[in-house]
Amino acid sequence: xxxxxxxxxxxxxxxxxxxxxxxxxxxxxxxxxxxxxxxxxxxxxxxxxxxxxxxxxxxxxxxxxxxxxxxxxxxxxxxxxxxxxxxxxxxxxxxxxxxxxxxxxxxxxxxxxxxxxxxxxxxxxxxxxxxxxxxxxxx
Numbered sequence: 001x002x003x004x005x006x007x008x009x010x011x012x013x014x015x016x017x018x019x020x021x022x023x024x025x026x027x028x029x030x031x032x033x034x035x036x037x038x039x040x041x042x043x044x045x046x047x048x049x050x051x052x053x054x055x056x057x058x059x060x061x062x063x064x065x066x067x068x069x070x071x072x073x074x075x076x077x078x079x080x081x082x083x084x085x086x087x088x089x090x091x092x093x094x095x096x097x098x099x100x101x102x103x104x105x106x107x108x109x110x111x112x113x114x115x116x117x118x119x120x121x122x123x124x125x126x127x128x129x130x131x132x133x134x135x136x137x138x139x
Contacts, residue, residue: 040101042075042094046114049107055087063087066108074101094119106133 047069052062070090072080079098081091094100100119106112111134115127124131133139 041098042079043073043101045071045103047105047107048112053087105138109135
């Protein structure tokens with residue numbers, strides 16, 4: 001009769017099995033092909049930059065702010081309003097299930113992120129500081 005595997009032996013066997021399976025998935029040793037880009041319903045170029053704007057209609061003098069500037073590249077004109085010159089910046093109007101692709105450029109003097117309220121996005125695209133975009137860089 002054989003003895004039962006210890007917890008350590010079971011974990012080692014599981015790790016070796018995972019390595020063996022993983023090695024068989026990419027036999028040529030090359031990187032996996034990049035996934036095909038799904039067409040976007042709305043594609044936008046978004047840039048964070050300093051600006052001087054009137055904060056509201058009662059303002060007499062412009063105020064220095066950090067804001068987003070945007071350009072719609074693909075999609076319905078009603079889906080994206082640039083709102084140039086306003087404090088709040090662009091507005092996205094999309095429906096559940098529509099795909100949005102944003103090219104973000106950091107025109108600020110420090111690393112920056114974009115956090116998307118109301119959109120279902122992958123963690124690496126949702127404004128976590130570890131994914132900050134360096135000044136002058138794009139993501």
